[in-house]
Amino acid sequence: MAFTLKVIPLLNISIVLLLSNPIVVVARHGQWSNEKQVSFQNTEDLVTNLPGQPNVDFRHYAGYVTVNENSERALFYWFYEAWTLPEEKPLVLWLNGGPGCSSVGYGATQEIGPFIVSTDGKGLQLNPYSWNREANMLFLESPVGVGFSYSNTTSDYDNLGDDLTANDAYAFLHNWFLKFPSYKDKTFYIAGESYAGKYVPELAGLIQDKNKDPLLFINLKGILLGNPETSDAEDWRGLIDYAWSHAVVSDETHKTVRDSCDFNSNNTWSNDDCSQAVDEVLRQYKEIDIYSLYTSVCISNSAYASENKAMEVVFKKSTSNMMPRIMGGYDPCLDDYAKSYYNKPEVQKALHVGDGRQLKQWSICNMDVFNGWTQSKVSVLPIYNKLIDAQLRIWVYSGDTDGRVPVLSTRYSLSSLGLPITRAWRPWYHQKQVAGWLQEYEGLTFATFRGAGHAVPIFKPSESLAFFTSFLLGESPPSQR
Numbered sequence: 231m232a233f234t235l236k237v238i239p240l241l242n243i244s245i246v247l248l249l250s251n252p253i254v255v256v257a258r259h260g261q262w263s264n265e266k267q268v269s270f271q272n273t274e275d276l277v278t279n280l281p282g283q284p285n286v287d288f289r290h291y292a293g294y295v296t297v298n299e300n301s302e303r304a305l306f307y308w309f310y311e312a313w314t315l316p317e318e319k320p321l322v323l324w325l326n327g328g329p330g331c332s333s334v335g336y337g338a339t340q341e342i343g344p345f346i347v348s349t350d351g352k353g354l355q356l357n358p359y360s361w362n363r364e365a366n367m368l369f370l371e372s373p374v375g376v377g378f379s380y381s382n383t384t385s386d387y388d389n390l391g392d393d394l395t396a397n398d399a400y401a402f403l404h405n406w407f408l409k410f411p412s413y414k415d416k417t418f419y420i421a422g423e424s425y426a427g428k429y430v431p432e433l434a435g436l437i438q439d440k441n442k443d444p445l446l447f448i449n450l451k452g453i454l455l456g457n458p459e460t461s462d463a464e465d466w467r468g469l470i471d472y473a474w475s476h477a478v479v480s481d482e483t484h485k486t487v488r489d490s491c492d493f494n495s496n497n498t499w500s501n502d503d504c505s506q507a508v509d510e511v512l513r514q515y516k517e518i519d520i521y522s523l524y525t526s527v528c529i530s531n532s533a534y535a536s537e538n539k540a541m542e543v544v545f546k547k548s549t550s551n552m553m554p555r556i557m558g559g560y561d562p563c564l565d566d567y568a569k570s571y572y573n574k575p576e577v578q579k580a581l582h583v584g585d586g587r588q589l590k591q592w593s594i595c596n597m598d599v600f601n602g603w604t605q606s607k608v609s610v611l612p613i614y615n616k617l618i619d620a621q622l623r624i625w626v627y628s629g630d631t632d633g634r635v636p637v638l639s640t641r642y643s644l645s646s647l648g649l650p651i652t653r654a655w656r657p658w659y660h661q662k663q664v665a666g667w668l669q670e671y672e673g674l675t676f677a678t679f680r681g682a683g684h685a686v687p688i689f690k691p692s693e694s695l696a697f698f699t700s701f702l703l704g705e706s707p708p709s710q711r
């Protein structure tokens with residue numbers, strides 16, 4: 231499986247969604263105030279018997295948080311307290327993208343969580359570079375339909391989009407703080423990668439708005455974004471230029487795209503020259519791993535191979551108002567291990583997904599969510615400006631061998647913000663080697679990871695943990711060997 235393509239309508243239905251969305255219901259005053267608060271330990275969600283789990287000294291919790299009582303929507307989370315001194319460390323929410331992909335399957339068990347699913351799908355291995363060495367790490371499967379998260383109102387699945395995702399994640403946070411009151415006033419950050427490049431600023435912007443009400447205050451201090459989808463036009467231009475500059479497509483194909491594609495228009499694909507040339511780019515990328523240009527593709531022969539094949543769809547030629555979308559993800563072989571692990575009855579029971587008798591079908595990415603996505607912000611750059619004004623810490627990093635949201639896309643997006651440069655482009659170091667390059671702007675820090683693909687921590691775990699530590703401290707990573 232290489233990747234999946236899909237067409238997303240860029241209709242202006244966000245306002246409709248917002249109005250029909252019962253965020254107002256969940257945002258009533260007092261609902262999240264600490265009236266229910268007692269100093270209890272949240273023992274009911276404590277994970278105690280996770281099959282194959284290495285022994286550790288920190289506690290971790292998993293379970294559901296209801297985000298909408300009328301529609302009966304519940305989001306699944308997995309929370310790892312920091313390895314040491316959790317009470318002194320900040321809280322970080324991690325989100326993966328897709329849309330439709332699981333933060334548990336990717337973030338927690340392949341990238342930055344303490345337990346990595348082992349290759350036989352039976353047990354877990356300790357990740358020495360887990361980010362919970364530095365912070366209390368909260369992984370959320372978002373929105374409903376992703377991983378174990380669900381809605382009892384089936385029509386909810388027809389309305390999934392950026393706004394619903396942000397509103398439900400916001401409701402989740404408040405209800406989660408009711409379960410974990412000691413985290414309510416903690417320094418809080420949101421991090422994520424890929425399509426979470428949209429989710430993270432959207433949620434941060436919502437928190438910023440709601441924080442005007444002291445009862446709803448959340449102590450958000452910053453956001454951290456990896457290979458983030460940011461602005462569709464810039465992202466597309468970067469994808470094309472990167473494919474050309476990394477010898478994936480010919481000069482001619484590149485020139486045709488440059489001459490005929492208007493990525494700022496909402497009917498980009500109605501131009502046949504453009505459409506065919508972009509098809510050619512995607513055709514070449516199907517031959518390799520778009521998420522990591524210089525590693526081998528996984529030739530899967532597992533039980534899930536046929537399903538993966540079915541996922542290897544289609545760049546649907548669209549008429550207008552449509553944007554092809556490419557799924558975020560990385561190693562389909564690794565995905566299989568995660569799938570086999572999370573579909574075990576004893577695992578689901580240990581994670582409080584159910585009683586272990588009635589299984590929930592878990593997959594790393596839900597294609598129905600991906601295919602049915604109804605609303606996506608064309609650009610979150612206006613939200614960046616708002617967050618910069620609010621003086622949040624914003625760090626953006628980019629693995630420089632990713633072709634999906636390549637470093638060029640991110641540079642085009644950031645340069646369009648026109649921020650003054652405060653410290654010039656320079657290398658940053660880890661263990662005496664150049665880990666990547668760094669540029670600091672007024673209000674934003676940008677860094678590359680040399681030789682890392684789309685999901686940076688998989689490729690550069692030690693560098694990533696060091697970078698994360700710098701982010702939390704608000705100190706630039708080392709600029710000397």
Ligand SMILES: *[C@@H]1O[C@H](CO)[C@@H](O)[C@H](O)[C@H]1NC(C)=O
Pocket residue numbers: 296302303304382
């Ligand atoms: C969804 O329905 C099931 C079965 O009736 C129920 O046990 C569960 O609590 C409901 N979920 C929510 C979030 O209300």
Ligand SMILES: *[C@@H]1O[C@H](CO)[C@@H](O)[C@H](O)[C@H]1NC(C)=O
Pocket residue numbers: 494495496
């Ligand atoms: C998008 O399309 C609609 C109708 O086709 C048009 O009125 C509108 O101006 C377009 N917007 C942009 C940004 O091109």
